[in-house]
Amino acid sequence: MAVDITLLFKASVKTVKTRNKALGVAAGDSAKDELLKRSAARCKSDFTSRAREVISHIGKLKDFLLQHRKDYINAYSHIMSEYVRMTDTERDQIDQDAQVFMRTCADAIHLLRTEAHKGVQSAQVKEHRSAVLDFIEDYLKRVCKLYSEQRAIRVKRVIDKKRLSRLEPEQSNVSTSPLSPEKSSLNPFDDSEEKLSAEETKDRNLPDAQSNVGLWGDGKGEDELSPEEIQMFEQENQRLVGEMNNLFDEVRQIEGKVVEISRLQEIFTEKVLQQETDIDNIHQLVVGATENIKEGNEDIREAIKNNAGFRVWILFFLVMCSFSLLFLD
Amino acid sequence: MAAGIREKQTVALKRMLNFNVPPVKNSTGEPVWKVLIYDRFGQDIISPLLSVKELRDMGITLHLLLHSDRDAIPDVPAVYFVMPTEENIDRMCQDLRNQLYESYYLNFISAISRSKLEDIANAAIGANAVTQVAKVFDQYLNFITLEDDMFVLCNQNKELVSYRAINRPDITDTEMETIMDTIVDSLFCFFVTLGAIPIIRCSRGTAAEMVAVKLDKKLRENLRDARNSLFTGDTLGAGQFSFQRPLLVLVDRNIDLATPLHHTWTYQALVHDVLDFHLNRVNLEESTGTESSPAGARPKKKNKKSYDLTTSDKFWQKHKGSPFPEVAESVQQELESYRAQEDEVKRLKSIMGIEGEDEGAISMLSDNTAKLTSAVSSLPELLEKKRLIDLHTNVATAVLEHIKSRKLDVYFEYEEKIMSKSTLDKSLLDMISDPDAGTPEDKMRLFLIYYISSAQVPSEIDLEQYKKALMDAGCNLAPLSYIKQWNLFSRVMNTGSQFVMEGVKNLVLKQQNLPVTRILDNLMEMKSNPETDDYRYFDPKMLRGSDSSVPRNKNPFQEAIVFVVGGGNYIEYQNLIDYVKGKQGKHVLYGCSELFNATQFIKQLSQLGQK
Numbered sequence: 040m041a042v043d044i045t046l047l048f049k050a051s052v053k054t055v056k057t058r059n060k061a062l063g064v065a066a067g068d069s070a071k072d073e074l075l076k077r078s079a080a081r082c083k084s085d086f087t088s089r090a091r092e093v094i095s096h097i098g099k100l101k102d103f104l105l106q107h108r109k110d111y112i113n114a115y116s117h118i119m120s121e122y123v124r125m126t127d128t129e130r131d132q133i134d135q136d137a138q139v140f141m142r143t144c145a146d147a148i149h150l151l152r153t154e155a156h157k158g159v160q161s162a163q164v165k166e167h168r169s170a171v172l173d174f175i176e177d178y179l180k181r182v183c184k185l186y187s188e189q190r191a192i193r194v195k196r197v198i199d200k201k202r203l204s205r206l207e208p209e210q211s212n213v214s215t216s217p218l219s220p221e222k223s224s225l226n227p228f229d230d231s232e233e234k235l236s237a238e239e240t241k242d243r244n245l246p247d248a249q250s251n252v253g254l255w256g257d258g259k260g261e262d263e264l265s266p267e268e269i270q271m272f273e274q275e276n277q278r279l280v281g282e283m284n285n286l287f288d289e290v291r292q293i294e295g296k297v298v299e300i301s302r303l304q305e306i307f308t309e310k311v312l313q314q315e316t317d318i319d320n321i322h323q324l325v326v327g328a329t330e331n332i333k334e335g336n337e338d339i340r341e342a343i344k345n346n347a348g349f350r351v352w353i354l355f356f357l358v359m360c361s362f363s364l365l366f367l368d
Numbered sequence: 369m370a371a372g373i374r375e376k377q378t379v380a381l382k383r384m385l386n387f388n389v390p391p392v393k394n395s396t397g398e399p400v401w402k403v404l405i406y407d408r409f410g411q412d413i414i415s416p417l418l419s420v421k422e423l424r425d426m427g428i429t430l431h432l433l434l435h436s437d438r439d440a441i442p443d444v445p446a447v448y449f450v451m452p453t454e455e456n457i458d459r460m461c462q463d464l465r466n467q468l469y470e471s472y473y474l475n476f477i478s479a480i481s482r483s484k485l486e487d488i489a490n491a492a493i494g495a496n497a498v499t500q501v502a503k504v505f506d507q508y509l510n511f512i513t514l515e516d517d518m519f520v521l522c523n524q525n526k527e528l529v530s531y532r533a534i535n536r537p538d539i540t541d542t543e544m545e546t547i548m549d550t551i552v553d554s555l556f557c558f559f560v561t562l563g564a565i566p567i568i569r570c571s572r573g574t575a576a577e578m579v580a581v582k583l584d585k586k587l588r589e590n591l592r593d594a595r596n597s598l599f600t601g602d603t604l605g606a607g608q609f610s611f612q613r614p615l616l617v618l619v620d621r622n623i624d625l626a627t628p629l630h631h632t633w634t635y636q637a638l639v640h641d642v643l644d645f646h647l648n649r650v651n652l653e654e655s656t657g658t659e660s661s662p663a664g665a666r667p668k669k670k671n672k673k674s675y676d677l678t679t680s681d682k683f684w685q686k687h688k689g690s691p692f693p694e695v696a697e698s699v700q701q702e703l704e705s706y707r708a709q710e711d712e713v714k715r716l717k718s719i720m721g722i723e724g725e726d727e728g729a730i731s732m733l734s735d736n737t738a739k740l741t742s743a744v745s746s747l748p749e750l751l752e753k754k755r756l757i758d759l760h761t762n763v764a765t766a767v768l769e770h771i772k773s774r775k776l777d778v779y780f781e782y783e784e785k786i787m788s789k790s791t792l793d794k795s796l797l798d799m800i801s802d803p804d805a806g807t808p809e810d811k812m813r814l815f816l817i818y819y820i821s822s823a824q825v826p827s828e829i830d831l832e833q834y835k836k837a838l839m840d841a842g843c844n845l846a847p848l849s850y851i852k853q854w855n856l857f858s859r860v861m862n863t864g865s866q867f868v869m870e871g872v873k874n875l876v877l878k879q880q881n882l883p884v885t886r887i888l889d890n891l892m893e894m895k896s897n898p899e900t901d902d903y904r905y906f907d908p909k910m911l912r913g914s915d916s917s918v919p920r921n922k923n924p925f926q927e928a929i930v931f932v933v934g935g936g937n938y939i940e941y942q943n944l945i946d947y948v949k950g951k952q953g954k955h956v957l958y959g960c961s962e963l964f965n966a967t968q969f970i971k972q973l974s975q976l977g978q979k
Contacts, residue, residue, distance in 0.1 A: 041384065041505045042505065042506040044485070047482075047504070048488070048501065051489040052489040052492065052498055055486055055489045055493060059493070163432070163438065163439045163441065164439055166430055167430050170429035171399075174427065174429075303741060
């Protein structure tokens with residue numbers, strides 16, 4: 040366990056001060072030095088103050104998201120309370136605002152990154168600043184994750200809601216028919232409690248509803264339109280409603296899938312970007328290697344030439360020597 | 369003490385890095401950044417416990433050595449983790465004067481003295497930086513934890529507390545005192561971090577006894593000082609699920625000189641023996657290609673690779689104590705399972721291609737997406753697994769090469785036979801004069817083990833024969849002279865007898881207990897044994913400092929810490945682990961003043977023998 044000796048330290052500071060006073064030693068720098076020191080620190084801390092601003096912005100965004108999170112999600116529970124209903128437009132507004140905010144924060148970080156390396160000499164400060172910027176980006180990513188989680192939940196709930204709401208037209212149709220009130224009112228409730236994924240049950244309900252309505256339509260009969268025509272129109276209505284609902288449903292599902300795919304896409308882009316830097320490195324190395332090889336070839340050619348020339352000279356020298364030996368007495 | 373010492377030290381470090389406030393789990397917390405400054409001691413302590421990534425997670429942007437050139441990074445808090453030595457203090461005062469950072473959090477690895485604290489205060493006043501020194505702490509972390517249950521005292525100044533330093537014939541009293549003080553200081557820090565006060569037992573008349581006396585005194589003084597005691601409050605609360613206190617067994621290296629020289633067969637011990645292995649990092653040299661280079665070309669450069677073998681490496685954790693052939697098999701198995709998983713992922717790709725056109729059922733589509741998501745998220749795991757498999761394949765191959773070239777398996781078998789007193793089918797002389805089995809050092813080790821563990825001194829003629837054979841093989845005879853002297857002193861310690869042998873399988877480690885394990889067993893189970901009966905008994909909590917050797921507590925201990933003064937190695941550690949595996953609910957920690965392998969030990973012995 041660590042022992043906090045800060046108090047001990049402060050006590051020793053006091054001791055030293057009194058000792059210094061007793062010995063008459065000058066007590067520290069003058070106020071002027073302090074001012075100089077402070078001003079120097081102030082202009083260097085520009086980077087830090089801006090970094091802290093960005094962090095406070097991101098903090099505000101996070102608070103905003105967390106604050107409205109409950110309303111955002113809660114309104115989808117089947118028990119709707121009076122006060123905390125959020126309309127869809129409000130939710131869209133929140134989404135939009137959050138996105139704009141995130142984009143501005145990302146831009147600010149980018150700007151800081153480009154500026155951070157100007158006017159700085161030491162490598163350690165550079166490293167420190169880039170690490171600080173990494174931290175801030177990480178923070179932003181975490182807050183964005185909050186937002187995208189919320190959004191994913193929302194989309195999922197809408198899909199489920201649409202699946203449930205598919206039964207509402209059948210429910211309203213069947214409940215008005217006096218022919219089989221209890222049985223038909225029981226049917227949708229049962230269905231809503233069971234799993235809704237099977238299409239067959241819905242399809243079964245539709246013909247039921249249609250047949251009920253058809254009977255009902257037959258029973259009433261209007262003056263202007265013949266009963267058969269009314270029935271046909273009703274059937275066509277039902278069919279169109281069903282088709283529209285199908286399409287709408289599929290669109291919602293596709294939206295959900297797209298959200299998932301976009302997440303996967305993010306992961307892939309990250310990996311591809313990482314590979315990009317690697318490939319750039321490899322490219323540089325390969326270019327360097329080709330240069331080296333070219334130079335190497337040149338050197339080898341020179342060497343061969345020199346070798347050949349050297350040999351010629353040696354031969355010549357030897358021949359001259361032998362001739363001189365032969366012909367000089 | 370259910371949590372290992374490693375966890376406790378990591379928690380203490382993380383708390384220190386968080387400005388000495390217990391870290392709060394907050395996934396969307398604002399980033400706080402700081403700079404970490406350490407000296408070499410601090411580096412050795414931190415590096416086995418926290419990786420660079422973990423440091424980053426704690427908000428550390430830069431980590432620098434104290435004595436390097438550091439630039440001013442204003443408005444950043446700096447956390448210092450250093451030993452309170454003169455030069456470190458001077459450098460810190462210099463930093464204060466140069467106004468390098470915004471605020472300073474000073475953490476000393478072991479307790480700082482009052483006068484040095486005043487030096488810092490002086491410098492702080494001189495630099496008008498008193499307000500900048502935010503906190504000063506004594507961390508009491510002066511030991512290096514390598515595994516969950518193994519720790520070493522220090523790595524930097526190993527020579528000061530080495531076996532050689534303690535057993536030198538020309539050592540002065542003051543030097544001995546300083547060495548003992550260093551050891552006791554580290555042990556004290558260890559117990560402060562552990563949060564428990566042990567019952568100490570040690571043998572008589574050895575360096576271990578000196579350490580025990582001093583440690584007992586230090587613990588006693590600390591307990592008396594009720595105001596500042598380090599063992600009160602929350603530290604005790606955490607560690608008191610067991611109402612028992614742990615047992616500290618202090619042994620001296622001299623009880624068993626044969627074990628550090630032994631050739632071994634378990635994975636971790638082999639890596640330590642054969643390769644360059646320090647602080648959980650192994651350095652391999654790989655030669656890049658074995659074809660003969662054309663004349664005149666530059667020699668091929670060897671690649672140096674270093675790997676970290678940590679607790680997050682599951683394969684290492686599982687197999688570090690297993691015999692080497694098992695390890696090789698397991699690597700193969702892991703490789704196969706990895707390939708199967710890879711094929712699974714590839715197959716998924718083809719499935720996706722076929723079923724992508726089918727738009728009908730919703731559920732099937734969502735299932736595919738889910739499969740894809742799970743495949744993508746399992747990719748990092750697969751990559752990590754592959755990396756580990758590569759790592760261990762390389763390490764195992766390197767070890768295997770050494771084994772093959774030096775015929776270490778033969779040595780191992782032979783030594784086992786010597787140490788367990790079964791009949792030897794090849795005479796020692798043959799082994800030594802065999803030209804292609806092992807380096808001269810291996811032969812020296814073999815001979816020393818034989819010499820140490822033989823019941824009677826071999827006759828002069830035999831000795832001469834052996835000596836001649838050893839010289840022919842090229843060994844240095846200095847260690848032998850030292851062992852002879854040592855033998856004259858301590859023939860009483862009959863290490864050869866009393867080995868228990870279970871099972872006779874070739875090349876599989878037999879379940880025999882090394883002397884250290886035996887001693888621990890006796891003391892923990894309160895067995896009566898002539899060897900351990902006259903061990904001294906210290907209890908720092910008792911009011912009267914008694915010298916009795918009668919233990920007051922008659923129950924067997926549940927937790928024990930074995931500390932070897934003079935050096936230890938992985939073979940003993942492995943033996944202790946195996947012993948504990950057989951007993952339910954017992955925990956044993958192993959510590960030593962330094963960790964050496966046989967090569968280093970032989971060097972120390974030869975230095976001692978030359979004097």
